[in-house]
Amino acid sequence: MSVARTRVVALTGLEGSIVEVEADLSSGLPGFLLIGLPDASLGEARDRVRAAAANSGCVLPPKKLTVNLSPASLPKHGASFDLGIAVAALAAADLVSHDSAARVVHLGELGLDGRLRPIQGVLPAVLGAVRAGAEIVMVPSANVDEASLVPGVRVVGMPSLRDAAIWHGGDFTPVDVDPVPLESVDRPKSPDLELADVIGNAAAVDALIAAASGGHHLLMVGPPGAGKTMLAARLPALLPDLDIAAALEVTSVRSLCGVPVAGTLETRPPFENPHHSSSAASLIGGGSAILRPGSVSLATRGVLFLDEAPEFAMSVLDSLRQPLESGRVTIQRAHGRAEFPARFQLVMAANPCPCGQYGSRDVACNCSPFQRRRYLGRLSGPLVDRVDLQLRVGRIGSAQFRLAADGQNSTVTTFEARARVAAARARSAERLRETSWSLNSEVPGQWLRSGSQRLSPRETRVIDDALEGGRLTMRGYDRLLRVAWTLADLDAAPRPTSEHVASALALRRSL
Numbered sequence: 124m125s126v127a128r129t130r131v132v133a134l135t136g137l138e139g140s141i142v143e144v145e146a147d148l149s150s151g152l153p154g155f156l157l158i159g160l161p162d163a164s165l166g167e168a169r170d171r172v173r174a175a176a177a178n179s180g181c182v183l184p185p186k187k188l189t190v191n192l193s194p195a196s197l198p199k200h201g202a203s204f205d206l207g208i209a210v211a212a213l214a215a216a217d218l219v220s221h222d223s224a225a226r227v228v229h230l231g232e233l234g235l236d237g238r239l240r241p242i243q244g245v246l247p248a249v250l251g252a253v254r255a256g257a258e259i260v261m262v263p264s265a266n267v268d269e270a271s272l273v274p275g276v277r278v279v280g281m282p283s284l285r286d287a288a289i290w291h292g293g294d295f296t297p298v299d300v301d302p303v304p305l306e307s308v309d310r311p312k313s314p315d316l317e318l319a320d321v322i323g324n325a326a327a328v329d330a331l332i333a334a335a336s337g338g339h340h341l342l343m344v345g346p347p348g349a350g351k352t353m354l355a356a357r358l359p360a361l362l363p364d365l366d367i368a369a370a371l372e373v374t375s376v377r378s379l380c381g382v383p384v385a386g387t388l389e390t391r392p393p394f395e396n397p398h399h400s401s402s403a404a405s406l407i408g409g410g411s412a413i414l415r416p417g418s419v420s421l422a423t424r425g426v427l428f429l430d431e432a433p434e435f436a437m438s439v440l441d442s443l444r445q446p447l448e449s450g451r452v453t454i455q456r457a458h459g460r461a462e463f464p465a466r467f468q469l470v471m472a473a474n475p476c477p478c479g480q481y482g483s484r485d486v487a488c489n490c491s492p493f494q495r496r497r498y499l500g501r502l503s504g505p506l507v508d509r510v511d512l513q514l515r516v517g518r519i520g521s522a523q524f525r526l527a528a529d530g531q532n533s534t535v536t537t538f539e540a541r542a543r544v545a546a547a548r549a550r551s552a553e554r555l556r557e558t559s560w561s562l563n564s565e566v567p568g569q570w571l572r573s574g575s576q577r578l579s580p581r582e583t584r585v586i587d588d589a590l591e592g593g594r595l596t597m598r599g600y601d602r603l604l605r606v607a608w609t610l611a612d613l614d615a616a617p618r619p620t621s622e623h624v625a626s627a628l629a630l631r632r633s634l
């Protein structure tokens with residue numbers, strides 16, 4: 124007997140790294156020693172592996188078994204190492220082929236009955252294995268579809284440890300078992316919603332199209348019933364399909380969160396809509412034993428919608444700063460650290476005041492000016508500074524409803540809007556092809572105010588006046604320039620005219 128080896132994958136955030144598993148069987152007091160920085164769940168792996176091996180009819184000899192996971196410095200947690208540990212132990216006992224075990228990367232949790240249980244995060248784990256050069260990956264039957272999304276690797280699905288042992292050349296008689304199915308978390312696929320269903324609010328629809336075209340964050344302020352949620356929910360439908368890298372990222376985050384992925388990559392931008400009572404951990408990510416992504420990562424490459432944004436806890440709103448700045452989120456805990464993607468488009472909706480009726484013609488608002496300022500002030504500062512589009516959304520009148528009922532609702536359809544967005548994005552990408560940016564929202568204001576991008580005083584007079592008169596800050600000025608470029612792209616104009624600049628100014632009259 125000699126040392127047997129195989130490989131498993133440890134996930135840190137979305138990054139999968141190969142972990143070597145070595146197993147040695149020696150004479151001495153029977154026992155099972157697991158080393159290499161195991162956390163509590165790895166300790167439990169020992170008991171699961173022993174029971175699963177016995178109940179599969181692949182009994183480990185009563186000797187001293189030592190299993191080492193390396194590198195020791197890599198934090199390891201979860202139950203996905205069970206299969207690799209069991210196969211290495213069986214190889215050490217010469218019950219399966221050493222060579223076969225060494226060639227394969229193993230992923231899977233063992234049940235006490237010896238069946239393989241599906242694990243979360245199979246997609247990023249297999250991606251990590253393939254990047255490290257793996258050619259064969261063995262996974263639980265229920266994870267085969269998801270693992271097969273990764274090209275360039277042979278995926279072998281196994282219902283039980285006994286079947287895995289037979290595949291590795293073990294001399295056992297096959298026994299039929301029912302594979303453990305995926306536990307499905309209900310997550311209805313959100314259909315692309317129809318923009319033409321929005322009645323009235325033409326300015327808000329224009330702003331939504333501009334937001335989609337330039338990738339601008341958006342804040343809508345208006346009374347309840349103004350259709351803010353309806354508008355926000357339609358933004359993902361206006362965005363282009365995800366490219367392959369984005370689709371893998373979005374699907375990997377879902378896989379880590381236990382959302383069933385099955386055999387399809389998500390190709391549409393996600394829409395996440397956390398409630399204002401959400402904790403920072405559920406928004407940003409966290410967890411005690413295993414670090415899981417939060418809403419900001421589930422929304423990556425898509426839209427994060429904060430309805431009634433001033434109602435979120437200040438600490439929760441503050442925690443959005445890092446992802447907004449870097450497109451990533453880093454979670455630090457005593458037992459480890461994980462980084463997840465969080466490149467989302469932020470849409471916030473807010474009532475104009477605590478009672479929601481300020482500015483309404485029908486219902487009186489009793490909030491004091493101080494209460495109003497303090498309410499929207501909760502959003503001020505670094506967060507709102509990043510929001511290029513800030514607009515008021517009014518409640519629509521009964522006249523507009525009648526027009527809509529008569530079929531005289533002239534708003535643009537989702538199909539038309541998506542085509543306009545795609546054309547505008549193509550223009551900005553072409554213009555910015557020599558830079559590291561592709562969307563107008565990514566371009567720093569200083570760049571827009573320099574070189575050939577600089578607009579002439581004739582075009583910017585209206586905002587220059589506002590800046591000088593103190594009605595606009597420098598940051599606000601830069602936001603307007605970015606939006607003006609997006610409006611020019613939507614008009615297929617080579618550069619913004621004074622009308623685009625004026626329209627950009629009109630689109631931010633909220634605060």
Ligand SMILES: [Zn+2]
Pocket residue numbers: 476477478479480481488489490
């Ligand atoms: Zn009020």
